[in-house]
Amino acid sequence: MVYETGNQTVDDAVARVLDGERLNRRDGLALIAQPVDDLAAGADYVRTQLGDDTVDACSIVNAKAGNCAEDCGFCAQSVHFDTGIDNYGFLGPEKILEAAKRAERDGAQRFGIVVAEKGVSKENRPEEWEEVLEAIRLVRDETDVEVDASLGILTEEEAAILADEGLNHYNHNIETSPRYFPEVVQTHTFEKRVETLRVAKEAGMDLCAGVILGMGESPTDRVDAAMALQDIGISSLPVNILNPVAGTPMAEQGLPDITTEEVVKTIAVYRLLHPESRVRLTGGREVNLDTDGQVAALEAGADGILTGDYLTTEGQTAADDLEIMEEAGLEPNTDANEFDPEAVKERAADETETETAAGTAQTKSELKSDD
Secondary structure, eight states: OOOOOSOHHHHHHHHHHHTTOOOOHHHHHHHHTSOHHHHHHHHHHHHHHHSOSEEEEEEEEEEEBSOBSOOOTTOTTBTTSOOOOOOBSOOOHHHHHHHHHHHHHTTOSEEEEEEOSSBOOTTTOHHHHHHHHHHHHHHHHHOSSEEEEEOBSOOHHHHHHHHHTTOOEEEOOOBSOTTTHHHHOSSSOHHHHHHHHHHHHHTTOEEEOOEEEOSSOOHHHHHHHHHHHHHHOOSEEEEEEOOOBTTSHHHHTTOOOOOHHHHHHHHHHHHHHSTTSEEEEOTTHHHHOOHHHHHHHHTTTOOEEEOSOOSSSOOOOHHHHHHHHHHTTOEEOOSSOOOOHHHHHHTTTOOOOOOOSTTOSOBHHHHHHHO
16 A cells, blocks of 8 residues: 555655655655645655664764864854864874763764864874774774764875775765855865765765755755755765854854754655665754654654764753654664663763863854843
């Protein structure tokens, strides 16, 4: 029996996806104009048919904070903006391992080493490069989580070395559509980001690449970003939601808040355009979505999250994330890390953390509460 919402546009798209057809831009634009309830129901059905009813949790560490030469308008770590965050050099392999072990205890299946700069350069900063490799080896050998990284632009040689070391996913977000990208970043091009993703994929790594919603882009831009990711070929699609940090251009512009309906619709469309990828609800979700909104995103086809703290802002607890999964009728993925969810809930009050920049950025919502 074929599942039907009663919405012909959604039902036809669902049937075609389940028949193995790849939807195109015209389909995406038609879908994002449909009612949110119809979209969510159709996308969730696709997830149930092609997924495994689990939510895959990843976690990250800000391994080198601030002083980035790029001018991404949303980023608290750019040297171009006065955001007052804590800056520091590379944390070192042992501290990164400490963060990975905490993520492992909290149920993460993968752990990302993130460095805020244009690129970790083997040629220009060989000592830092070797420390990154040592951190990858430690996490790989001493935990059960998959090792991922976001290290900026890569050369073919660097990508080959990372793949040989067992790096699982390489993260390099495209942020938005090719059309809107120059409104967000001026110091490098959209094509440069795509080139790094190509280099990483050709070296043998899986790709994690996604977007930030709520930066002033249109629904068409959201579809076009998904189409660009289709062309690239990704296995994980993180959907961030802008949490404006004081001092960044995105905060100063006074952009309107994105609605829960817009987020849920976008998640659903991304599920239909990327039926076999993990569509991951990530940064800014706690600020822009209440608990019901996060549950709604999981009920609209999302099957991944980023758990724990972000780069310069705090996230919610792993215990909270488990409760959201349960409310959505899903279970945590345990393919790589067979953790104990009940133990995670019992540790919810433990505030021991690896020292990173998380929580050092003052967001727009926090500034408003101070007034």
